[in-house]
Amino acid sequence: MIFRFNTHRQRERRKSPARPRWISHRVIGALTALCLSLVMLSADLYAGSAVITDKHIRARLALMRDQKAALLTLSDMSAGRRTFTPQRARAARRVLIENTRKIPRHFAKERLENNSHARPEIWAHWQDFETRAEAARQAAKQINASSISGLRRSLPTMMQACQSCHQIYRTVPNRAITH
Numbered sequence: 001m002i003f004r005f006n007t008h009r010q011r012e013r014r015k016s017p018a019r020p021r022w023i024s025h026r027v028i029g030a031l032t033a034l035c036l037s038l039v040m041l042s043a044d045l046y047a048g049s050a051v052i053t054d055k056h057i058r059a060r061l062a063l064m065r066d067q068k069a070a071l072l073t074l075s076d077m078s079a080g081r082r083t084f085t086p087q088r089a090r091a092a093r094r095v096l097i098e099n100t101r102k103i104p105r106h107f108a109k110e111r112l113e114n115n116s117h118a119r120p121e122i123w124a125h126w127q128d129f130e131t132r133a134e135a136a137r138q139a140a141k142q143i144n145a146s147s148i149s150g151l152r153r154s155l156p157t158m159m160q161a162c163q164s165c166h167q168i169y170r171t172v173p174n175r176a177i178t179h
């Protein structure tokens with residue numbers, strides 16, 4: 001018995017600080033996915049600087065940027081970069097529900113401009129676009145804003161819903177041009 005506890009490995013294990021129980025592999029996996037999503041979404045932060053003259057296109061971009069800000073608030077909270085309070089989390093969740101609900105209305109008419117990143121396919125596949133907007137609204141409703149662990153579980157689905165639409169209906173913003 002004594003020998004078993006004195007193997008080099010066992011000593012090493014006892015020296016290292018105990019890992020808190022919540023840092024399970026699943027949580028690490030979820031956080032990694034979250035970070036990756038943020039890196040992919042961060043290109044969006046730079047997309048707003050190009051000149052857009054059409055006020056309707058500007059409105060749809062503002063709608064998108066507002067939900068981006070709400071999503072950032074929630075992901076900052078879930079990553080511990082911002083203090084979590086259920087009130088603030090719920091307010092951000094409400095913005096996401098409201099704004100995703102308005103997506104179809106803001107894109108209803110085909111409007112394109114040089115600096116817009118909307119693909120014309122939106123209007124050729126309008127039903128699919130609407131379905132993705134609705135999926136995003138459902139994901140927003142599913143956000144659990146009552147606890148950090150709830151946020152951590154429910155945010156990845158929200159981010160995937162944003163990205164699944166962007167991947168198909170939005171051209172990748174070129175930072176060199178949009179800055």
Ligand code: HEC
Pocket residue numbers: 044045047048049057060061062064065067068069071096100103115116117118119122129130132133136158161162163165166169170
């Ligand atoms: C149903 C499709 C769809 C969904 C869902 C969607 N987006 Fe978008 N988003 C677009 C399209 C299309 C554009 C490009 C619009 C343009 O450039 O005219 C865009 C642009 C953006 C932009 C760039 C705004 C700018 O100023 O250039 C941001 C930021 C953004 N979306 C964030 C989000 C976030 C965050 C979510 C999820 C909460 C989301 N979007 C969900 C279709 C979608």
